[in-house]
Amino acid sequence: MTFDGHDAVPAANWAAHDGVPLLRTLATALLALEAQTGLDSFTLPYPAEAQRALDRTVLACLLRGARPPAGLTELVDRCRTVPLEDWPLSLPADLVEPGDRLLDEMSGRPTELCHEWAGRSSDSAAVFRDREVVLAALRLCREYGEEEAYTAFRGLLVHRPVLTVAELYEVTGDMVLEPVYELVRRVYKPVPESYLRDGAYTACGRCLTLLTPVGADEWWCERDRCRRQGPPPPGRRIACDGPFTVSQLERPLRQFVTGPGRAEADLEHELLALGLQVRMWPGYDAYDLQVVFPDGWRWAVDVKDWAHPTFLGRSARPVPQDPPYDEAFWAVPVHRAAARPHYVAAFERARPASAGDLPLLTDAELVTRAKRRLRTCKGDRRA
Incomplete structure (x- = not known):
């Protein structure tokens, strides 16, 4: 996962969907509560984000004829026990899959999805x-x-x-x-x-x-x-x-650097095992992996370990041209695509025109493609 200073497509593009701002507010509030008091106990005064999340959730429920949470404790409990698809929210397609929650049902801790909602929204104090x-x-x-x-x-x-x-x-x-x-x-x-x-x-x-x-x-x-x-x-x-x-x-950093970094390291290991040359984070992190084939052909690969394909699609941008390469890809760990049907299709629908036709492959697909290209380099007609 590279860092070049460009922000994702503005979240204001989703402002027409009333459920999107509320989910961002909820996610930000849960992280603020965990940092200040822990999610199993609350002390007054609540963080401003938490009070705002409670007020907005109550209003959303009342407008849709649903029972609002009686207080912050019940709101947090709902975030753990009630899947997002069952909340009284108006959401665009691709945003919610069955079983998605902001808090993990077992531990009560914020999910990776919660961190993506909060950390990738423009109204968060901890943005980026x-x-x-x-x-x-x-x-x-x-x-x-x-x-x-x-x-x-x-x-x-x-x-x-x-x-x-x-x-x-x-x-x-x-x-x-x-x-x-x-x-x-x-x-x-x-x-x-x-x-x-x-x-x-x-x-x-x-x-x-x-x-x-x-x-x-x-x-x-x-x-x-x-x-x-x-x-x-x-x-x-x-x-x-x-x-x-x-x-x-x-x-x-654990969410958006360590996690993707583990996926990058796994991919590096597999490509090195094929006999390819691999350089990590070349050109001061212009992209994640530079892969060089025996005939000199170069790939640029950025690994994106994101739970939500729509967030990932909205952040898509061309891979920087320096260090130079012949082909460029974004790659996502195969478990992400397996967890969400049509992950790549959702990414492509959300990908802005400015990103061109930037391809997204799973890491497994990338390794398979590398094997195929290696056979071509060696003149294997079965390639």
């Missing part, structure tokens, strides 16, 4: 926080003339979303990362006690983010992809030695 941080890293590394520093920074966010105190100290002493020392300190935050079980924090063995204890002995992982693979496997266990034992990346 991930883009703000990564663009800051780009600026700092360019000022130092250190592309290697930027690559190391992106790799850090992808492969090490959780750091102990000792590890954070080690990272901020790494000379390669010198241009972004202060940025690293700002984006890794102390972990709240809600992640603790039996005096320790536990990372997911698959996606490396911290697991949330649920019930007596279960775990919940914040990544959709991980949950679809089955119960998350507990990985590294870190004993709690005090309030600042462990730090983790801010959620917008």
